[in-house]
Amino acid sequence: MTEEHFIEVENLVIEAGGRKIVNDVSFKAKKGEVVALIGESGSGKSTIALSLMNYAREGCAITGGSIKVGGRDVRGLKGAALKDFRGKTVSYVAQSAAAAFNPVKRIKNQIVEAATLHKSMSRAEAFARQKELMHTMALPDADNIGDRYVHQVSGGQLQRMMAAMAMINTPEVMIFDEPTTALDVTTQVEVLKGFKDMIRERGVTAVYVSHDLGVVAQVADRILVLRDGEVMENAPAKDLLERPQSSFTQELLSASETRLLELQPEPEHDVVLEASGVLAGYGAIRNGMPQYPVLEDINFRIKKGQTLGLIGESGSGKSTLGRVLAGLLPAAKGQAKLNGRDLDLANAQHRRKQDRQDLQIVFQMADTALNPRQSNAEILGRPLKFYHGMTGEARRKRVLELLDMVRLPASLADRSPRELSGGQKQRVNLARALAANPSLVICDEVTSALDTVVANAVVELLVELQRELGLSYLFISHDLGKVEAMCNEVMVLYKGREVERAPRDRLTAAPEHAYTQQLVAAVPQLRQGWLEEVTAASAAGPQTYRAGQ
Amino acid sequence: METTSASVTERRRLRLPNWPLLSMIGAVIFLFWVFIAVFGDLLTPYEPGEFVDSWNVLGPMTADYWLGTDYLGRDVLSRIMTGAKYTVGLPFVTAALALLFGLILGVMATLLSKTVDTAMSWLMDTVNSLPSTIFALVAVAGFGTSIPVLIIVITILYIPSAYRNVRSAAINVSKMEFIDAARVRGEGNMHIIFREILPNIIPNLLTHFGIMFIYIALLLSGLSFLGLGIQPPEADWGALVSENMVGLSYGAPAIFAPALCLLSLTVSMTLMVDAVSHQKKDR
Numbered sequence: 001m002t003e004e005h006f007i008e009v010e011n012l013v014i015e016a017g018g019r020k021i022v023n024d025v026s027f028k029a030k031k032g033e034v035v036a037l038i039g040e041s042g043s044g045k046s047t048i049a050l051s052l053m054n055y056a057r058e059g060c061a062i063t064g065g066s067i068k069v070g071g072r073d074v075r076g077l078k079g080a081a082l083k084d085f086r087g088k089t090v091s092y093v094a095q096s097a098a099a100a101f102n103p104v105k106r107i108k109n110q111i112v113e114a115a116t117l118h119k120s121m122s123r124a125e126a127f128a129r130q131k132e133l134m135h136t137m138a139l140p141d142a143d144n145i146g147d148r149y150v151h152q153v154s155g156g157q158l159q160r161m162m163a164a165m166a167m168i169n170t171p172e173v174m175i176f177d178e179p180t181t182a183l184d185v186t187t188q189v190e191v192l193k194g195f196k197d198m199i200r201e202r203g204v205t206a207v208y209v210s211h212d213l214g215v216v217a218q219v220a221d222r223i224l225v226l227r228d229g230e231v232m233e234n235a236p237a238k239d240l241l242e243r244p245q246s247s248f249t250q251e252l253l254s255a256s257e258t259r260l261l262e263l264q265p266e267p268e269h270d271v272v273l274e275a276s277g278v279l280a281g282y283g284a285i286r287n288g289m290p291q292y293p294v295l296e297d298i299n300f301r302i303k304k305g306q307t308l309g310l311i312g313e314s315g316s317g318k319s320t321l322g323r324v325l326a327g328l329l330p331a332a333k334g335q336a337k338l339n340g341r342d343l344d345l346a347n348a349q350h351r352r353k354q355d356r357q358d359l360q361i362v363f364q365m366a367d368t369a370l371n372p373r374q375s376n377a378e379i380l381g382r383p384l385k386f387y388h389g390m391t392g393e394a395r396r397k398r399v400l401e402l403l404d405m406v407r408l409p410a411s412l413a414d415r416s417p418r419e420l421s422g423g424q425k426q427r428v429n430l431a432r433a434l435a436a437n438p439s440l441v442i443c444d445e446v447t448s449a450l451d452t453v454v455a456n457a458v459v460e461l462l463v464e465l466q467r468e469l470g471l472s473y474l475f476i477s478h479d480l481g482k483v484e485a486m487c488n489e490v491m492v493l494y495k496g497r498e499v500e501r502a503p504r505d506r507l508t509a510a511p512e513h514a515y516t517q518q519l520v521a522a523v524p525q526l527r528q529g530w531l532e533e534v535t536a537a538s539a540a541g542p543q544t545y546r547a548g549q
Numbered sequence: 550m551e552t553t554s555a556s557v558t559e560r561r562r563l564r565l566p567n568w569p570l571l572s573m574i575g576a577v578i579f580l581f582w583v584f585i586a587v588f589g590d591l592l593t594p595y596e597p598g599e600f601v602d603s604w605n606v607l608g609p610m611t612a613d614y615w616l617g618t619d620y621l622g623r624d625v626l627s628r629i630m631t632g633a634k635y636t637v638g639l640p641f642v643t644a645a646l647a648l649l650f651g652l653i654l655g656v657m658a659t660l661l662s663k664t665v666d667t668a669m670s671w672l673m674d675t676v677n678s679l680p681s682t683i684f685a686l687v688a689v690a691g692f693g694t695s696i697p698v699l700i701i702v703i704t705i706l707y708i709p710s711a712y713r714n715v716r717s718a719a720i721n722v723s724k725m726e727f728i729d730a731a732r733v734r735g736e737g738n739m740h741i742i743f744r745e746i747l748p749n750i751i752p753n754l755l756t757h758f759g760i761m762f763i764y765i766a767l768l769l770s771g772l773s774f775l776g777l778g779i780q781p782p783e784a785d786w787g788a789l790v791s792e793n794m795v796g797l798s799y800g801a802p803a804i805f806a807p808a809l810c811l812l813s814l815t816v817s818m819t820l821m822v823d824a825v826s827h828q829k830k831d832r
Contacts, residue, residue, distance in 0.1 A: 326729075326733045327732075327733060328729055328732065328733060348732075351735070353735060356733065356734060356735040360733070361730070361733055363726040363729065363730065364726075365726060368725045368726045368727065369725075369726035369727050369729075369730055370727055371725075371727040371745055371748070371749070372749070373748035373749050374744075374748070382734075382744075383734060386734060386735070386736070387734075432730070436734075
């Protein structure tokens with residue numbers, strides 16, 4: 001191959017406040033190739049991608065190295081030339097399309113904006129091209145969907161429209177910055193397919209930023225593995241996936257695989273939580289029905305030392321169930337028994353202190369679940385005093401024990417949660433629940449804000465604690481891998497109703513309900529060509545549950 | 550990691566030096582005025598009511614009378630120093646009172662039922678819609694002017710803005726999951742207010758206190774300028790400007806000095822507010 005490299009980045013250095021956040025990064029891409037940047041949060045992957053547009057976030061500066069796109073020196077571009085380059089040669093697809101579109105303007109007007117702004121074509125031409133792109137992205141009713149507003153389309157559709165917006169000037173380079181991270185897996189498949197078709201059809205050179213190896217395996221020709229701003233490995237996708245060289249890549253690969261953790265056998269009796277006929281929703285309640293029902297007719301029981309997994313896409317009502325059980329949202333109907341005592345689902349004011357102590361909830365966002373104005377010792381000390389009346393030395397001792405239990409050093413006790421990393425925060429969050437000595441812990445998406453390796457460690461910790469303390473969990477997640485790893489039994493929710501319940505091994509091996517089948521099939525796998533298989537299969541399949549349409 | 554966390558704890562211990570230079574200058578000026586407000590009466594070079602130089606009214610700045618003499622030949626510096634307790638003290642007291650009531654009502658509105666919130670917000674908006682100077686004028690005309698009347702009227706006028714500020718800040722905090730966590734635990738409202746919400750809205754409260762202070766200082770000076778605020782023989786800075794109006798055409802320091810003092814007071818407060826609100830952003 002004598003083909004010229006279209007993107008050439010050499011010895012790139014980006015600094016923030018005197019610290020090198022990207023250090024000596026080099027990579028090349030031929031025309032039409034897709035290069036993936038993969039790494040954990042803080043690895044500098046987005047920063048590198050943005051530097052291709054000669055853009056550095058506030059407080060950062062590109063201080064060394066060269067960036068060439070199509071033979072042009074990007075770092076030398078200034079003023080009008082840079083503006084022209086950004087709109088026409090390079091374009092950007094951001095993670096959250098919902099935040100990138102203006103909600104009060106019709107989508108098509110926003111899509112053609114880049115074209116009319118750069119005067120690259122007339123308005124009429126731009127609208128014609130907009131329709132064409134909507135077809136390329138396989139959007140339903142492609143001719144007219146652009147007339148809609150943001151709230152009238154689904155998240156996956158909006159993400160594809162954002163790609164269409166980026167394509168309007170037929171750029172030569174596209175930057176995808178975690179474009180499917182905010183989407184459900186079932187939606188992700190369609191969006192990835194759309195991206196891939198478009199890249200191939202239009203011969204675009206792309207840089208794809210992601211933390212998900214499974215996703216990257218589907219779209220990339222070459223993968224760069226980054227860690228703390230440095231390249232750990234740079235290899236063609238196939239080689240990297242099959243024969244990873246660096247130990248960090250191997251770690252990432254093994255972390256993305258689902259490992260079934262060893263769980264406790266099911267006891268004969270000892271039902272910890274039993275719920276039946278739970279119905280809940282939002283809005284005024286009339287004749288026992290809320291105005292907007294979210295959950296209907298939910299029944300389950302969790303035995304001692306067991307974990308029930310709750311899986312479903314966003315809007316399926318899984319978090320609502322957690323909030324109802326925790327007493328944050330009153331249920332319209334339904335009964336529950338906790339350790340044999342009635343648990344009031346309709347009015348949390350009537351709950352006994354013992355009930356509150358036995359049932360604890362751990363929230364998804366450790367950032368907002370810990371009061372930043374309190375130290376970790378105060379956060380953990382409060383439930384000790386509240387439930388067990390502990391004070392002084394005894395409380396301090398127990399706080400340190402709790403930190404040890406979640407594998408955190410005692411030196412963190414007097415720190416503020418603001419000083420902790422995401423994984424550490426989530427451990428403190430968990431320790432607070434453990435402080436109550438609960439029998440059941442509701443884990444609401446506790447791993448979804450964490451990097452893969454850190455999330456796996458949290459899941460392992462949960463299982464260890466379960467073994468040590470005989471805890472039961474209701475584990476709410478959208479991540480099938482995590483649910484499979486640690487749940488004895490899994491309930492699949494779809495639009496507020498249970499569609500299937502099965503032991504973990506049966507669920508992925510032989511899903512019965514069409515939605516579960518689709519869900520299982522949509523989890524990206526670490527091999528190339530998986531995307532094509534899946535989309536071919538779903539096109540042939542008789543029944544498809546379409547998300548959000 | 551180690552070094553950054555060390556510097557964070559240090560910052561918490563010594564917060565002032567972390568302010569930008571301008572805000573530090575503001576703090577110095579403000580503390581100077583607080584000092585004068587407290588001890589001004591004891592430190593005046595002359596009796597504030599004494600006609601020290603009746604032959605030379607509206608006189609220039611001299612070694613004897615640093616800021617000149619006023620329209621009756623009294624020492625301007627001494628009068629400014631005794632007036633400081635009104636111009637600095639009254640806004641301080643009223644802003645603090647308004648903030649206290651605003652805090653109680655605002656937090657109640659967030660935590661009690663939606664009906665209480667709506668009713669309270671309507672009431673507050675009603676009060677807020679009254680033009681403050683006119684309302685103060687009417688109240689002073691009706692009840693006569695005295696320091697207690699001024700304090701009550703101005704406090705009532707500023708409760709709504711404090712209430713709005715506290716309520717919006719408290720609502721933001723109360724949406725956080727750590728509040729949910731406290732509720733699930735079964736905590737009472739008092740714990741949630743004092744331990745969970747309040748520490749998180751203190752920067753907002755400080756900022757708003759500063760802004761109210763500035764507005765109230767200006768409103769009080771305006772009232773005094775119109776002759777409805779502090780009554781003679783006592784005088785705050787607004788009254789000093791007003792009584793020396795004749796001096797305007799002579800360029801007498803007696804009229805500019807109190808005006809500049811008022812300016813330096815409000816600007817120094819603004820600079821301090823800047824520092825607090827920036828810190829809030831850094832959080």
